[in-house]
Amino acid sequence: xxxxxxxxxxxxxxxxxxxxxxxxxxxxxxxxxxxxxxxxxxxxxxxxxxxxxxxxxxxxxxxxxxxxxxxxxxxxxxxxxxxxxxxxxxxxxxxxxxxxxxxxxxxxxxxxxxxxxxxxxxxxxxxxxxxxxxxxxxxxxxxxxxxxxxxxxxxxxxxxxxxxxxxxxxxxxxxxxxxxxxxxxxxxxxxxxxxxxxxxxxxxxxxxxxxxxxxxxxxxxxxxxxxxxxxxxxxxxxxxxxxxxxxxxxxxxxxxxxxxxxxxxxxxxxxxxxxxxxxxxxxxxxxxxxxxx
Amino acid sequence: xxxxxxxxxxxxxxxxxxxxxxxxxxxxxxxxxxxxxxxxxxxxxxxxxxxxxxxxxxxxxxxxxxxxxxxxxxxxxxxxxxxxxxxxxxxxxxxxxxxxxxxxxxxxxxxxxxxxxxxxxxxxxxxxxxxxxxxxxxxxxxxxxxxxxxxxxxxxxxxxxxxxxxxxxxxxxxxxxxxxxxxxxxxxxxxxxxxxxxxxxxxxxxxxxxxxxxxxxxxxxxxxxxxxxxxxxxxxxxxxxxxxxxxxxxxxxxxxxxxxxxxxxxxxxxxxxxxxxxxxxxxxxxxxxxxxxxxxxxxxxxxxxxxxxxxxxxxxxxxxxx
Numbered sequence: 321x322x323x324x325x326x327x328x329x330x331x332x333x334x335x336x337x338x339x340x341x342x343x344x345x346x347x348x349x350x351x352x353x354x355x356x357x358x359x360x361x362x363x364x365x366x367x368x369x370x371x372x373x374x375x376x377x378x379x380x381x382x383x384x385x386x387x388x389x390x391x392x393x394x395x396x397x398x399x400x401x402x403x404x405x406x407x408x409x410x411x412x413x414x415x416x417x418x419x420x421x422x423x424x425x426x427x428x429x430x431x432x433x434x435x436x437x438x439x440x441x442x443x444x445x446x447x448x449x450x451x452x453x454x455x456x457x458x459x460x461x462x463x464x465x466x467x468x469x470x471x472x473x474x475x476x477x478x479x480x481x482x483x484x485x486x487x488x489x490x491x492x493x494x495x496x497x498x499x500x501x502x503x504x505x506x507x508x509x510x511x512x513x514x515x516x517x518x519x520x521x522x523x524x525x526x527x528x529x530x531x532x533x534x535x536x537x538x539x540x541x542x543x544x545x546x547x548x549x550x551x552x553x554x555x556x557x558x559x560x561x562x563x564x565x566x567x568x569x570x571x572x573x574x575x576x577x578x579x580x581x582x583x584x585x586x587x588x589x590x591x592x593x594x595x596x597x598x599x600x601x602x603x604x605x606x607x608x609x610x611x612x613x
Numbered sequence: 614x615x616x617x618x619x620x621x622x623x624x625x626x627x628x629x630x631x632x633x634x635x636x637x638x639x640x641x642x643x644x645x646x647x648x649x650x651x652x653x654x655x656x657x658x659x660x661x662x663x664x665x666x667x668x669x670x671x672x673x674x675x676x677x678x679x680x681x682x683x684x685x686x687x688x689x690x691x692x693x694x695x696x697x698x699x700x701x702x703x704x705x706x707x708x709x710x711x712x713x714x715x716x717x718x719x720x721x722x723x724x725x726x727x728x729x730x731x732x733x734x735x736x737x738x739x740x741x742x743x744x745x746x747x748x749x750x751x752x753x754x755x756x757x758x759x760x761x762x763x764x765x766x767x768x769x770x771x772x773x774x775x776x777x778x779x780x781x782x783x784x785x786x787x788x789x790x791x792x793x794x795x796x797x798x799x800x801x802x803x804x805x806x807x808x809x810x811x812x813x814x815x816x817x818x819x820x821x822x823x824x825x826x827x828x829x830x831x832x833x834x835x836x837x838x839x840x841x842x843x844x845x846x847x848x849x850x851x852x853x854x855x856x857x858x859x860x861x862x863x864x865x866x867x868x869x870x871x872x873x874x875x876x877x878x879x880x881x882x883x884x885x886x887x888x889x890x891x892x893x894x895x896x897x898x899x900x901x902x903x904x905x906x907x908x909x910x911x912x913x914x915x916x917x918x919x920x921x922x923x924x925x926x927x928x929x930x931x932x933x934x935x
Binding site: 349355359380426427432437455459461462466467483488548551569571584587588603 | 650664666667737744746750752755775806815867870871916
């Protein structure tokens with residue numbers, strides 16, 4: 321739409337610079353093949369272990385594939401009584417979805433205000449936002465926890481979601497984006513009698529869906545994968561997200577390999593889907609903004 | 614992320630066409646109202662959840678506060694003295710330094726290498742790129758779990774030890790002892806796998822922005838393709854991206870928590886700053902005073918490192934990719 325991201329899918333233009341010929345090309349594809357296999361090994365291991373029996377996993381001899389695929393493993397994390405896996409999965413869905421929706425709404429509006437609405441002290445406000453970028457949010461988890469716990473938000477969705485919604489960085493990205501948004505479109509809306517509010521919702525947002533999709537994808541992945549803050553806030557197992565639940569498997573007294581890896585597979589699956597379907601926007605978003613989180 | 618971005622906030626002229634048929638003050642009041650309407654929710658949240666905690670923690674760091682977040686007794690700089698004398702805390706800064714010394718150059722080199730590789734492919738290009746990028750979707754917890762339970766689990770049936778056994782190497786206990794420090798291999802490879810693809814995308818974008826003419830001119834001048842053009846054209850042209858990537862990697866390494874927490878849960882060694890803070894504030898002692906002092910120290914350190922690095926490497930001087 322209005323974004324012209326570098327087209328990453330396009331192969332490098334055939335420049336008249338001598339390539340290494342057949343040998344060089346073979347080397348190139350061998351290197352790619354090796355790197356691809358190495359990068360896929362961890363995914364392979366998840367699937368392998370998730371669909372094996374424990375004796376097979378821990379057996380004397382290494383087995384590349386299960387002798388018979390254990391489809392029954394799929395339900396095991398949900399039947400486990402030590403960790404409420406279904407609950408943690410649901411918590412993650414709620415947290416990641418509301419986190420994404422909230423950030424998109426709040427930070428995009430703020431970014432638009434800073435980029436487009438004239439106000440005498442806008443500069444000062446912008447510097448105050450910039451200043452927060454100097455302090456990584458993870459470093460301030462102790463004071464944030466202190467605040468959230470005195471609000472009584474420990475073990476609640478509020479505590480998990482709300483403190484993370486005010487991302488100076490996302491606001492900054494939206495501001496940068498809106499600075500480059502074609503003014504003519506807004507002026508046309510203004511002539512049609514729309515105020516800032518109307519122009520924003522009827523013209524600016526509908527013409528920026530690519531950018532919103534990019535930010536949404538990155539934000540969702542970060543929300544789903546977040547660990548430190550959910551660990552701090554989720555003191556009670558009922559408030560655990562799926563990442564905290566996975567982490568607890570690793571320190572459990574009894575280790576049940578196939579169950580743990582099935583749980584890991586289930587926790588990764590939604591993201592793989594999001595990733596594969598939205599990869600285009602994700603790549604564009606990263607190439608434009610250069611950042612995640 | 615660059616210095617060129619601070620322009621254009623207040624300079625945007627008020628929309629002149631509309632203002633003609635309205636009194637000037639009305640318009641200004643209107644836009645002031647709208648400014649706060651748009652930015653208000655964000656700014657209120659920012660104050661409550663970012664500025665207040667930082668301020669509170671600075672205040673709390675001067676007080677005795679154990680098991681409670683309301684300070685009980687003013688102790689001056691005692692928390693700071695205690696934390697700077699705390700051996701665990703100082704060791705955590707050493708751990709971070711070693712970690713950064715490994716992970717920053719390694720990720721930089723690998724992600725640049727992958728970008729160069731993908732950029733030259735004619736076939737399987739999108740596939741290879743997707744494969745390298747896919748780990749970005751995986752959490753540090755899940756990756757740590759795979760590394761700890763299946764690759765580097767220190768017993769016979771782990772993948773790493775299985776492969777080593779084909780060459781007659783004895784089982785290695787990767788994560789259970791600081792000596793020899795095998796755990797670094799585990800920790801660094803986890804992060805390499807997770808984040809290289811992400812930075813690769815940045816490099817691919819930057820590579821495609823290098824003007825073709827430069828290579829053509831170099832070729833006319835007799836530069837050999839390969840190392841020479843890479844050294845004298847590609848690398849200098851990637852300067853701004855490289856600088857940004859290194860800065861991002863450094864800040865990310867500073868905030869490392871997930872993989873250390875999960876890979877070395879019971880270790881007393883090899884703990885980075887955030888894990889120490891976590892133990893201090895949320896461990897048995899719940900010492901929020903010292904925890905806050907630690908947070909302040911770490912924040913100041915990272916600000917200093919960021920500013921210094923920006924200065925040394927001329928951050929934002931070259932604007933090639935944005």
